[in-house]
Amino acid sequence: MGVIRYPGNEALAKVVSMAKEMHGDSSYSHIKFSVQSVINHLASWCANPDRYYVAVYAHSERGVVGGMIGKLETYWFGxxxxxxxxxxxxxxxxxxxxIAAKALIGDFEEWALERGAANIVLSSTASREPLxxxxxxxxxxxxxxxxVTRKGVC
Structure with a gap:
């Protein structure tokens, strides 16, 4: 099956589930996870495909096994x-x-190039095995x- 951009509701439900798993394994796990916030953001991002990238990787037998969300911004100084x-x-x-992660990143790169991005930046806030x-x-x-650094203030 492969990469599916702006998937339907069934796949987006899996994205919400994966977001919760990712959140639990991230450096931000101390912040309360909100399913409704994720749903609202996904709806907003999917409605704006020129600025936001939303995709899943679907395996023919296992269904959705990965997802990626990205954005496009102009440099404030450029x-x-x-x-x-x-x-x-x-x-x-x-x-x-x-191949899921590589396929998603490859498709994200293609999406970014289609929109004229000068650079692509990837990051990770995984708390386990960040390297x-x-x-x-x-x-x-x-x-x-x-x-990247962080300081809690509350």
Whole structure:
């Protein structure tokens, strides 16, 4: 089956389920997860395909096993140049090591290029094995770019 952009409600329900799994394994797991917030955001993102990328990877026998959400923004300092970045990428544990993540990233790159992105930025906030994603991204041609920090204020 492969990558499906802007999937129907049944696949989006699986995206909500995967978002909850991803959230539990992220550096943001201390923030309360809201199913309704995810549903609202997905609806908004799917309604704006020129700015947001929403896709799932469906396996012919196992159904949806991964999903990716991304966005396109103009650089605040540029002259109209834009950057595409991921909001989230998740592949179920049973499908990791297969082709789902690579296929989703490849399709995201295609989507970004179709919209004139000058750069594509991928990140990971996984709390377990964060270097695994970094190594995978490097194998796909991505280079480290700065770093991310966080400070809780409440």
């Amino acid at each position: 002259d109209g140049a834009s950057v595409a970045s991921d909001i989230g990428l998740y592949v179920t544990p049973s499908a990791r090591g297969g 695994t994603a970094a190594k995978f991204y490097r194998r796909l041609g991505y280079k480290p770019l700065g770093f």
